[in-house]
Amino acid sequence: MPSKKQSVLLETNLPGVNLFSRGKVRDVYELGDKLLVVATDRLSAFDVVMNEGIPDKGRVLTQLSCFWFNLIQDEFRHHFISANVADYPAELHPFADQLEGRSMLVEKAQTFPIECVVRGYLVGSGWKEYRAQGSVCGIKLPAGLQEASRLETPIFTPSTKATVGHDENITWEETVARIGADAAGKLRDFSLRLYSKGREFAEGRGIIIADTKFEWGLKNGKIILIDEVLTPDSSRFWPQNEYASGKSQPSFDKQFVRDYLESLKWNKQPPPPPLPPEVVEKTSEKYREAYRLLTGESLS
Numbered sequence: 001m002p003s004k005k006q007s008v009l010l011e012t013n014l015p016g017v018n019l020f021s022r023g024k025v026r027d028v029y030e031l032g033d034k035l036l037v038v039a040t041d042r043l044s045a046f047d048v049v050m051n052e053g054i055p056d057k058g059r060v061l062t063q064l065s066c067f068w069f070n071l072i073q074d075e076f077r078h079h080f081i082s083a084n085v086a087d088y089p090a091e092l093h094p095f096a097d098q099l100e101g102r103s104m105l106v107e108k109a110q111t112f113p114i115e116c117v118v119r120g121y122l123v124g125s126g127w128k129e130y131r132a133q134g135s136v137c138g139i140k141l142p143a144g145l146q147e148a149s150r151l152e153t154p155i156f157t158p159s160t161k162a163t164v165g166h167d168e169n170i171t172w173e174e175t176v177a178r179i180g181a182d183a184a185g186k187l188r189d190f191s192l193r194l195y196s197k198g199r200e201f202a203e204g205r206g207i208i209i210a211d212t213k214f215e216w217g218l219k220n221g222k223i224i225l226i227d228e229v230l231t232p233d234s235s236r237f238w239p240q241n242e243y244a245s246g247k248s249q250p251s252f253d254k255q256f257v258r259d260y261l262e263s264l265k266w267n268k269q270p271p272p273p274p275l276p277p278e279v280v281e282k283t284s285e286k287y288r289e290a291y292r293l294l295t296g297e298s299l300s
Contacts, residue, residue: 008041008053038103046268052275058102060287061231068229078225079106109217118195120154121210138171146246156188198230210236252290
C-alpha cells in the first residue's frame with residue numbers, strides 16, 4: 001500500500017481560487033500579480049494524457065525545479081518565490097494537502113512565445129533532421145555524427161509553443177521575426193549558459209542532460225526564467241555510466257511509458273490505453289532516482 005506521499009494527484013480542486021490554466025501536467029491559479037503552479041501526477045505521451053498518474057511525479061518536478069532555482073539564483077533571474085505553503089496567501093492554506101511538496105508560488109510574467117530548446121547531444125527530432133539534411137534548425141553540423149553523439153558546443157534550436165499538438169522547430173530567422181533580434185539574442189545566450197551550467201553539474205552526479213527546453217518571460221522589463229527548469233519532463237536525462245553513442249539511450253523520464261505504448265497497436269489518439277501497474281511503478285522509480293542523483297537526497 002503506497003504511503004500518503006506516494007498517492008497520486010490527477011487534478012487539483014481549490015474552490016474560490018481562480019484557475020488560470022490546466023495544462024497536460026500543471027494546474028495554474030491566479031493570485032493577483034502572482035501565480036500558484038501545482039504539478040500534478042498526470043503524464044502525457046504523444047500529446048495524450050494517460051488515465052493513470054505516476055506516483056511522486058509532480059513532487060519530483062516541483063522539488064527539482066526548486067533545487068535548480070536556488071542553485072542558479074546568483075546568475076539568472078527567475079520567477080520562483082516559495083514552495084512553502086506557510087508562505088502562501090492565507091486563502092491557500094486550507095488546501096495544504098493538495099499543495100505540499102508539489103506547488104510553487106511564482107511571479108507572473110509575460111511569456112515569450114517560443115520554447116528555448118538547447119541540444120547537447122544529437123537525438124530525437126534533431127537526429128532525424130540531421131540524417132536528412134546534415135543540420136538542425138538550420139545549424140550545419142559536422143558530417144559523420146551518430147545517434148546520441150555529444151555536441152561539444154551545444155546548439156540553440158528554438159521551437160514554437162503549441163497549445164494543441166506538437167511544438168515545431170523554427171530557424172533563427174523565424175525566432176527573430178517572432179520576438180525581435182534583441183530578445184532572441186538574449187534568450188539564446190541565457191539558454192546556452194544555463195544549459196551548460198546544468199550539464200556540467202549533472203555530469204558530476206552521474207546524469208547526462210542530453211537536451212532541455214527553457215521558458216523565459218518579461219517582468220518589469222527584465223527577462224526572467226519561468227516554468228520548470230531541468231526536470232525529467234523538460235529534459236532528456238541519461239545515466240552516464242550506460243552512455244554509448246550510436247544507439248538509443250536508457251533514460252530517467254517517461255520514455256519507459258513511450259516504449260510500452262509503441263509496443264501496442266494504438267493510434268496515439270485519445271482515449272489512451274491503460275498502463276500496467278509495473279509500467280507506472282517503474283516510471284515513478286525513474287523520476288525519483290533522477291531527483292536523488294542530482295540533489296543527493298531522497299524525495300521529501
